[in-house]
Amino acid sequence: MSNFIQTLNDAWQRTNSLLCVGLDPEPSKFPGALAGRPDAIFDFCREIVDATAPYASSFKPQIAYFAAHRAEDQLEHLIAHIHARHPGLPVILDAKRGDIGSTAEQYAREAFERYQADAVTVNPYMGFDSIEPYLQHAGKGVIVLCRTSNAGGSDLQFLETGGRPLYQVVAQLAAEKWNASGQLGLVVGATFPKEIEVVRGIVGDMPLLIPGIGAQGGDVQATVSAGRTANGTGMLINSSRAIIYAGKGEDFAQAAAKAAMETRDRINAFR
Amino acid sequence: MSNFIQTLNDAWQRTNSLLCVGLDPEPSKFPGALAGRPDAIFDFCREIVDATAPYASSFKPQIAYFAAHRAEDQLEHLIAHIHARHPGLPVILDAKRGDIGSTAEQYAREAFERYQADAVTVNPYMGFDSIEPYLQHAGKGVIVLCRTSNAGGSDLQFLETGGRPLYQVVAQLAAEKWNASGQLGLVVGATFPKEIEVVRGIVGDMPLLIPGIGAQGGDVQATVSAGRTANGTGMLINSSRAIIYAGKGEDFAQAAAKAAMETRDRINAFR
Numbered sequence: 165m166s167n168f169i170q171t172l173n174d175a176w177q178r179t180n181s182l183l184c185v186g187l188d189p190e191p192s193k194f195p196g197a198l199a200g201r202p203d204a205i206f207d208f209c210r211e212i213v214d215a216t217a218p219y220a221s222s223f224k225p226q227i228a229y230f231a232a233h234r235a236e237d238q239l240e241h242l243i244a245h246i247h248a249r250h251p252g253l254p255v256i257l258d259a260k261r262g263d264i265g266s267t268a269e270q271y272a273r274e275a276f277e278r279y280q281a282d283a284v285t286v287n288p289y290m291g292f293d294s295i296e297p298y299l300q301h302a303g304k305g306v307i308v309l310c311r312t313s314n315a316g317g318s319d320l321q322f323l324e325t326g327g328r329p330l331y332q333v334v335a336q337l338a339a340e341k342w343n344a345s346g347q348l349g350l351v352v353g354a355t356f357p358k359e360i361e362v363v364r365g366i367v368g369d370m371p372l373l374i375p376g377i378g379a380q381g382g383d384v385q386a387t388v389s390a391g392r393t394a395n396g397t398g399m400l401i402n403s404s405r406a407i408i409y410a411g412k413g414e415d416f417a418q419a420a421a422k423a424a425m426e427t428r429d430r431i432n433a434f435r
Numbered sequence: 436m437s438n439f440i441q442t443l444n445d446a447w448q449r450t451n452s453l454l455c456v457g458l459d460p461e462p463s464k465f466p467g468a469l470a471g472r473p474d475a476i477f478d479f480c481r482e483i484v485d486a487t488a489p490y491a492s493s494f495k496p497q498i499a500y501f502a503a504h505r506a507e508d509q510l511e512h513l514i515a516h517i518h519a520r521h522p523g524l525p526v527i528l529d530a531k532r533g534d535i536g537s538t539a540e541q542y543a544r545e546a547f548e549r550y551q552a553d554a555v556t557v558n559p560y561m562g563f564d565s566i567e568p569y570l571q572h573a574g575k576g577v578i579v580l581c582r583t584s585n586a587g588g589s590d591l592q593f594l595e596t597g598g599r600p601l602y603q604v605v606a607q608l609a610a611e612k613w614n615a616s617g618q619l620g621l622v623v624g625a626t627f628p629k630e631i632e633v634v635r636g637i638v639g640d641m642p643l644l645i646p647g648i649g650a651q652g653g654d655v656q657a658t659v660s661a662g663r664t665a666n667g668t669g670m671l672i673n674s675s676r677a678i679i680y681a682g683k684g685e686d687f688a689q690a691a692a693k694a695a696m697e698t699r700d701r702i703n704a705f706r
Contacts, residue, residue, distance in 0.1 A: 234507070262533070262580075273503040289592070290580070290587060294585065313535065316565055320604075323601065333594060
């Protein structure tokens with residue numbers, strides 16, 4: 165039985181990287197040589213994965229990009245490929261699911277049994293009983309949205325309740341009430357380094373999935389300073405588009421590898 | 436170009452029903468005759484749909500139940516079947532998606548282009564820019580989670596902010612800021628009739644999708660009194676398990692039809 169949190173800690177140490185490569189495949193952005201291939205999405209992602217694996221400690225496929233193209237089977241093959249060829253690098257399925265218990269059980273089966281993901285992202289709006297069914301899958305990780313990197317994230321997450329913004333309440337619920345099994349992580353966007361610092365203060369060493377560097381413009385130094393734990397880890401720093409679309413030609417995989425290496429190094433410079 | 440809100444209003448009038456039949460297919464609960472059929476999920480749902488259509492004004496397939504069984508193709512066929520055989524009854528894809536704009540665009544394609552749903556449920560935690568991409572699909576409906584029917588719904592939705600619980604803030608944002616295009620609806624659970632009444636007061640005639648009668652125990656009279664609009668409509672009152680699993684034997688479709696008819700009539704007794 166794999167254990168996501170342990171695998172992640174081992175990966176951070178072994179790879180000396182906090183980089184999580186996000187896989188958001190858009191066929192319209194693929195190089196010409198892939199056009200028209202029946203499994204173009206898988207082929208593109210596999211080349212990205214194999215080229216960037218030396219510089220990454222995890223991968224995060226975003227399921228919407230597969231679902232919009234009827235490519236669920238390619239997502240299954242991709243995750244199986246990562247497990248087979250890059251063992252020890254955990255796969256976070258970015259799905260942001262959220263529903264009542266009986267339905268959440270089905271989503272948990274989708275993420276962990278069908279796709280064999282090591283962790284899944286979930287939405288806290290429906291409360292703990294919408295998160296609990298995922299925790300029944302022993303050892304799997306559940307990464308709860310806390311403070312998201314988009315502008316509209318403030319619409320609800322920054323509303324003040326009990327003297328604090330809502331996202332801090334979510335962090336506190338996650339740390340103090342919802343994490344008895346030790347399987348949780350939180351999503352905190354890199355566009356808000358001060359808020360990463362506050363969340364880190366609330367949740368101790370809980371892993372933080374931090375999207376928003378790269379294409380979304382988050383500052384690497386401020387992010388790392390705000391989010392690192394005492395041993396200089398604790399973060400899955402995600403970059404998607406800035407890595408996977410670093411090159412537009414036939415050398416796209418090499419360009420992605422170079423972007424991944426540089427991102428890893430920029431992160432490590434501030435750890 | 437179909438228009439969800441108009442189609443829904445027409446369906447309420449023409450069918451004299453506010454019932455939304457929820458399609459949450461679990462193969463372990465299917466009658467024996469369907470066991471082992473390659474398209475058992477489609478076959479089960481199609482029989483339920485055809486039997487209950489005379490008593491319903493909409494259908495709501497829950498995508499998790501299909502995704503957990505690699506049955507996306509059966510969901511596509513099911514929605515195509517509903518459109519072909521029961522035109523004028525809108526299909527709400529219950530997916531509760533929520534993500535940043537570029538990803539939300541993919542989810543919108545999934546719901547509206549791939550599955551040809553008339554409306555989709557979405558989660559408001561990431562704010563308006565996570566909802567806006569769905570609204571770019573003119574005429575389609577977007578039904579935002581407001582107050583959910585599960586116990587844990589209170590964890591966040593009942594937190595007080597600005598003197599009101601969070602779900603009321605969501606209702607107000609939906610009514611006053613997010614609905615310029617007139618495509619929105621809200622999810623409000625039947626387990627909280629007083630809260631349905633408050634939401635109705637905030638949102639005017641906006642359609643309310645109300646799960647939680649039937650298996651979840653919500654009270655029909657209190658729900659209808661709280662949620663109806665001046666013309667006695669305005670609600671998609673959803674029942675899933677209490678209808679689709681009303682019978683366990685070969686007569687499951689007839690049992691579902693009887694349960695649907697009775698539910699429609701119980702609702703209509705209080706309109």
